[in-house]
Amino acid sequence: MRFTDILKRNHAIRLREASCFDTSRSTANLSITNLFKIQGGLARKRVLWLLVLVAAVLLNAASLQAADNFYVIATGPPTVGTKITSLPYTITASGYYYLTGNLSYAGGNAITVNNDNVTIDLMGFSLIGPSNSSLYSGIYMNGRKNVEVRNGTVSGWHLGVSEYSNAGSHHRMIGVRANGNRYGIYLNGTDHLIKGCIASQGTFGSGSGLVIGTGTIGGCTAMNFIKVDSYSGFGIFIGGGTASGNVVANCTGTSAIGIYAIGSATISHNQVSNCTTGINGAGGGSIIGNVVYSDTGQTGIVPSTNINPNVLDQNTSSGAGTHYGPGTGVTVWGLNGG
Numbered sequence: 001m002r003f004t005d006i007l008k009r010n011h012a013i014r015l016r017e018a019s020c021f022d023t024s025r026s027t028a029n030l031s032i033t034n035l036f037k038i039q040g041g042l043a044r045k046r047v048l049w050l051l052v053l054v055a056a057v058l059l060n061a062a063s064l065q066a067a068d069n070f071y072v073i074a075t076g077p078p079t080v081g082t083k084i085t086s087l088p089y090t091i092t093a094s095g096y097y098y099l100t101g102n103l104s105y106a107g108g109n110a111i112t113v114n115n116d117n118v119t120i121d122l123m124g125f126s127l128i129g130p131s132n133s134s135l136y137s138g139i140y141m142n143g144r145k146n147v148e149v150r151n152g153t154v155s156g157w158h159l160g161v162s163e164y165s166n167a168g169s170h171h172r173m174i175g176v177r178a179n180g181n182r183y184g185i186y187l188n189g190t191d192h193l194i195k196g197c198i199a200s201q202g203t204f205g206s207g208s209g210l211v212i213g214t215g216t217i218g219g220c221t222a223m224n225f226i227k228v229d230s231y232s233g234f235g236i237f238i239g240g241g242t243a244s245g246n247v248v249a250n251c252t253g254t255s256a257i258g259i260y261a262i263g264s265a266t267i268s269h270n271q272v273s274n275c276t277t278g279i280n281g282a283g284g285g286s287i288i289g290n291v292v293y294s295d296t297g298q299t300g301i302v303p304s305t306n307i308n309p310n311v312l313d314q315n316t317s318s319g320a321g322t323h324y325g326p327g328t329g330v331t332v333w334g335l336n337g338g
Contacts, residue, residue, distance in 0.1 A: 084111065084120075087127075091118055099125040099152065106130035109140040110157075116145040122152020122176070129156035131180065133204075137162040138181070141171070148172040155180040160199070163187040166213065173197050182207035182232075184222070190214045199235075201225050206253075208234040214263065216242045227253035227276070235275065239263045240283065243270060251275040258292075261285060264308065277302050278317070284308025287315060288334075294321030300338065303327035312336055 081096035087105035091097060094117040102125050103110065110127050111120065120139065127138040138154035141147055143165035151174070154160035160178035163171060168189030176197045178184030184199025186208075192215035199209035201224040208231065209222030217236055227233020233256030235248035240263030248258040248270065258275035259267055263283035270290045272278040278292035278300045287310055292300040300317030302325035303310040310327065313334025317323035323338040 081121075088112065090114055091120075094118055096121065099123050099127075102126045102128065104128040106134075109137045111139045113139065113141045113144050113147055116147070118144075118146075119148045119150070121150055122154075124152055126153040126155060127157075129154075129158075129181075131156035134158060140164070141168060143167040144171070146170045148174065149176055150174040151176075153177040153179065157181045158204075159183045159186045161185045161187070163189055163192075165189060168192075168213075178209075183211065184209045186211045187215075188213050192216075193218075195219055198222075206232040208232055208237055209248075210235070211237040212239065212241070214238070214240040216244075217246060218242070219245045221247045222258075223247075223249040223251075225251045225256070227251070227256035233257065233276075234260050235272075236260070237262070238265050240265055242266045242268070244268045246270045248272045248278075249274055272300075274298070281310040281312075282306070282308075284310055286311045286313075288312075289314045290316070292317045292323075292338075294319040294323065296320045298322070299325055301325065303331045 081098055084097055084099050087103050087110045088108055090112045092114050094115050096119045098121040129136055129138060135158045137159040138157040139149055139161045141163045149161055160181040161173060166188050169191050171187055171192045173185050173194045174196060178197060178199045182204040185194055185197060190213055192212045194210050194212060194217045197220045199222045201207055206226045206228040208225055210217055210220055217238060222235035225233055225235055233251055233253050235251045236243050236246060236259045238261050243259055243265060251258050256276040257280045258272040259270060259279045261267055261281050261283045264285040265283060266286045267279055267281060268288045273293040274295055276298055278294055279287060279290060280302045281287050281304050284304050287301060294300040298321035300321060300323045301315060303312060305328055309330035309332060311332040315336045317338035
């Protein structure tokens with residue numbers, strides 16, 4: 001068979017295969033050019049549908065709930081919720097509120113929440129206080145329930161975010177940077193969550209980082225808090241619940257404590273360093289899997305010395321200081337290092 005005959009035969013096979021795209025056309029009338037036109041038309045339709053989809057997403061900038069309850073904004077500010085553009089601001093209705101820029105205020109509390117079921121999204125911006133002795137809060141609550149603050153900075157306040165009442169409950173602080181306040185996040189009440197937050201001392205000279213009545217503090221960082229009175233010098237202070245996966249450092253002064261549990265709590269897998277006392281389990285519960293470094297004159301882990309027993313297991317305490325306090329006859333000692 002000659003080479004030209006092979007080409008003709010292969011061309012005829014391609015024409016028969018192409019006829020399956022349009023059975024109304026005969027093989028004789030369907031050329032390679034027509035086949036490319038059909039395939040090009042299909043590609044153009046796909047591109048058109050893709051452009052329509054992208055346009056729909058960009059035009060609808062409402063917040064969409066994503067993994068771990070974070071929100072994704074397609075572009076620009078959200079089209080739902082209420083903007084907070086000036087201070088002071090009082091929230092009187094449930095809903096979603098958000099910042100569109102950094103805001104400063106020196107005459108009182110910046111944002112007061114007077115209703116339950118509120119989300120405040122700082123959108124990466126800052127609430128900036130006067131950095132003086134005034135007893136103001138960046139975000140103030142009193143007996144509220146189910147208030148969430150996320151994704152931004154509060155600085156220069158006596159209390160960065162505060163819940164004053166023991167009736168407060170189920171607040172969530174997510175990704176808040178409470179830097180340069182006397183007390184970073186201070187939540188009285190029950191069943192709160194502080195997750196992925198940072199608290200560090202500012203110009204006040206004393207204070208505490210993350211404080212809750214009961215609940216969970218996880219994946220947070222607290223550092224540089226100095227004790228000068230009974231309410232200060234704590235990196236993390238928890239009345240009961242769980243403190244896990246946190247990093248605490250440089251809580252100093254007489255009786256300062258990195259992580260202090262005054263009620264039954266699980267204190268697990270934290271890293272604590274250079275605190276007068278690294279971990280104090282005064283309220284009983286479990287102290288498990290923590291890594292603590294103590295310098296000269298400091299103590300790593302102090303179990304409860306009252307009738308509330310601690311279980312200590314899989315901890316590592318090192319450094320020139322005292323690694324463990326004595327505990328009592330009801331302390332349960334597992335396998336610990338140091």
